[in-house]
Amino acid sequence: MPKVHLLDTVSGNIRSLVNAIERVGFEIEWIKSPDDLATAERVIFPGVGHFGHCMQTLSKAGYIEPLKSFINSGKPFMGICVGLQALFTASEESPSTPGLGIIPGTLKLFDLTTKSVPHIGSFYGLRPHSKYYYVHSYAAPVDDGVMADGWEVATGVYGEEEFVGAIGKGNVFATQFHPEKSGAAGLRVLKAFLNGICLSPLSGARAAEPAEGPRLGGLTRRIIACLDVRTNDQGDLVVTKGDQYDVREESAEGTSRVRNLGKPVELAKRYFEDGADEITFLNITSFRNCPLADLPMLEILRETSKTVFVPLTIGGGIKDVIDPDGTVHPALEVATLYFKSGADKVSIGTDAVTAAEEYYASGESLSGKTAIETISKAYGNQAVVVSVDPKRVYVASPSATSHTTIKTAYPGPQGEGYCWYQCTIKGGREGRDMDVHQLVKAVEAMGAGEILLNCIDKDGSNSGFDLELIDAVKSAICIPVIASSGAGVPEHFVEVFEKTGSDAALGAGMFHRREYTVRQVKKYLAEKELLVRDVEE
Numbered sequence: 001m002p003k004v005h006l007l008d009t010v011s012g013n014i015r016s017l018v019n020a021i022e023r024v025g026f027e028i029e030w031i032k033s034p035d036d037l038a039t040a041e042r043v044i045f046p047g048v049g050h051f052g053h054c055m056q057t058l059s060k061a062g063y064i065e066p067l068k069s070f071i072n073s074g075k076p077f078m079g080i081c082v083g084l085q086a087l088f089t090a091s092e093e094s095p096s097t098p099g100l101g102i103i104p105g106t107l108k109l110f111d112l113t114t115k116s117v118p119h120i121g122s123f124y125g126l127r128p129h130s131k132y133y134y135v136h137s138y139a140a141p142v143d144d145g146v147m148a149d150g151w152e153v154a155t156g157v158y159g160e161e162e163f164v165g166a167i168g169k170g171n172v173f174a175t176q177f178h179p180e181k182s183g184a185a186g187l188r189v190l191k192a193f194l195n196g197i198c199l200s201p202l203s204g205a206r207a208a209e210p211a212e213g214p215r216l217g218g219l220t221r222r223i224i225a226c227l228d229v230r231t232n233d234q235g236d237l238v239v240t241k242g243d244q245y246d247v248r249e250e251s252a253e254g255t256s257r258v259r260n261l262g263k264p265v266e267l268a269k270r271y272f273e274d275g276a277d278e279i280t281f282l283n284i285t286s287f288r289n290c291p292l293a294d295l296p297m298l299e300i301l302r303e304t305s306k307t308v309f310v311p312l313t314i315g316g317g318i319k320d321v322i323d324p325d326g327t328v329h330p331a332l333e334v335a336t337l338y339f340k341s342g343a344d345k346v347s348i349g350t351d352a353v354t355a356a357e358e359y360y361a362s363g364e365s366l367s368g369k370t371a372i373e374t375i376s377k378a379y380g381n382q383a384v385v386v387s388v389d390p391k392r393v394y395v396a397s398p399s400a401t402s403h404t405t406i407k408t409a410y411p412g413p414q415g416e417g418y419c420w421y422q423c424t425i426k427g428g429r430e431g432r433d434m435d436v437h438q439l440v441k442a443v444e445a446m447g448a449g450e451i452l453l454n455c456i457d458k459d460g461s462n463s464g465f466d467l468e469l470i471d472a473v474k475s476a477i478c479i480p481v482i483a484s485s486g487a488g489v490p491e492h493f494v495e496v497f498e499k500t501g502s503d504a505a506l507g508a509g510m511f512h513r514r515e516y517t518v519r520q521v522k523k524y525l526a527e528k529e530l531l532v533r534d535v536e537e
């Protein structure tokens with residue numbers, strides 16, 4: 001097998017890239033010291049996180065000059081994400097730290113007043129119809145200096161801003177997007193680079209637009225498949241699905257058993273092949289204590305990341321863990337284990353509610369010690385999702401509660417015209433004196449990058465998303481919101497995108513029960529002229 005050297009100094013989930021490289025037929029050699037660059041034939045430099053941190057890490061380890069020499073030697077070099085950014089002269093993110101200076105220009109922060117960052121989306125890129133997965137707050141503007149220097153550029157568009165999505169000249173090629181998370185389109189880019197057949201693949205991709213049709217620019221609507229995972233009564237890990245979070249059903253013998261809808265790794269693969277933009281695993285019995293090394297989802301992630309090349313989120317049990325021998329593992333260590341096993345994001349439920357309670361108890365001051373804060377600081381805000389499990393509490397009037405209420409078009413059992421959304425912990429088992437507005441505002445302040453907005457009343461109902469809830473949460477915060485709970489037919493996805501500002505929508509039961517496929521949902525969205533990432537083979 002041909003080889004590629006991988007320089008991994010500052011990346012989060014490297015496993016997916018390794019799997020993607022192997023998938024396209026190359027063997028990895030790790031660069032362990034700057035000297036290894038002298039013998040490498042081709043190099044990939046991936047990176048996530050902070051530009052300054054990345055450059056300083058490279059500098060401290062003595063990589064700057066050897067890297068420049070490698071690039072100047074004419075051998076194939078590919079940078080990914082911060083690996084692209086490092087090639088530039090500088091970044092506003094860390095003005096005092098120079099980049100490698102291979103490409104002229106300074107990276108700039110996206111305009112925060114018009115959009116939430118980090119942005120997570122897929123944009124037109126190298127091929128007119130393909131879309132790629134981006135996670136970044138800083139971007140290289142497309143300016144004449146870069147072009148004049150002979151660089152070819154494929155642009156990405158986020159809102160009204162155009163930025164360098166990919167760039168190439170001679171032996172150097174770099175992508176701001178993550179090819180290992182961009183499905184078949186991303187694997188094609190990696191393969192082309194590694195085979196040296198596409199080192200200048202960008203011609204014709206500037207201002208890359210679809211050849212026809214009205215669906216230009218804008219945010220791609222993400223469809224997420226969610227797998228609730230737990231051990232069944234026989235001790236096997238299965239995908240299950242509840243009705244209002246109750247995952248037990250009656251067996252033929254009249255006893256209660258955990259509903260078994262399939263095997264996690266197999267189902268995730270099916271949804272990826274079907275065009276899901278992301279896969280979320282939730283370990284729904286995480287409140288039971290488990291030694292760190294035995295976390296059941298680690299192996300599931302390792303296996304899934306071999307066949308699934310879109311972002312993977314893992315939720316359940318992201319908190320400080322205490323082993324039976326008393327060893328304490330901080331939440332950051334738990335998350336790190338998941339990232340190393342193939343996760344791109346972690347999702348925090350119970351621990352986020354506890355942290356929000358402490359935040360308000362301390363007069364809205366940040367401790368810097370919560371799971372949300374420590375993980376987002378280390379891996380970026382985009383790596384931290386907060387999963388919210390709210391439940392409606394009906395009241396006759398807003399004055400009946402101190403919580404933020406909404407006027408609802410669906411009155412309560414006694415005809416109550418208002419409700420507030422109570423936050424719960426431990427998978428809905430325990431209600432807290434906190435409303436969803438308080439929770440999402442607190443976790444946004446702590447650095448959460450995204451909200452996974454479930455709704456216990458709607459879960460498993462097939463009756464559509466709770467649009468009132470989604471609207472209320474969207475208007476309270478700036479970070480992206482994933483609508484969840486209640487999807488039953490493709491029309492529900494169109495409805496949630498058209499009637500609320502939700503950034504992504506999640507389905508579970510309807511996919512597990514094979515009532516509809518992800519592909520059918522995306523086809524339907526496209527027919528309604530909503531922008532989606534096409535399913536590529």
Ligand code: 1PR
Pocket residue numbers: 226227228241242244245246247282283284285286287315316317318347348349350351387388389425426427428454455458459460461462484485486487506507508509510
């Ligand atoms: O509290 O950080 O350990 O995380 C536990 C996680 O497990 C939370 O994200 C919580 O939402 C989840 N969870 C716990 N118990 C259950 C349960 O169902 N008994 N599942 C549960 C939550 C809800 C959605 C579901 C949608 C869509 N599942 O993720 O997939 O409602 O379903 P639908 O499309 O079929 O309606 P922690």
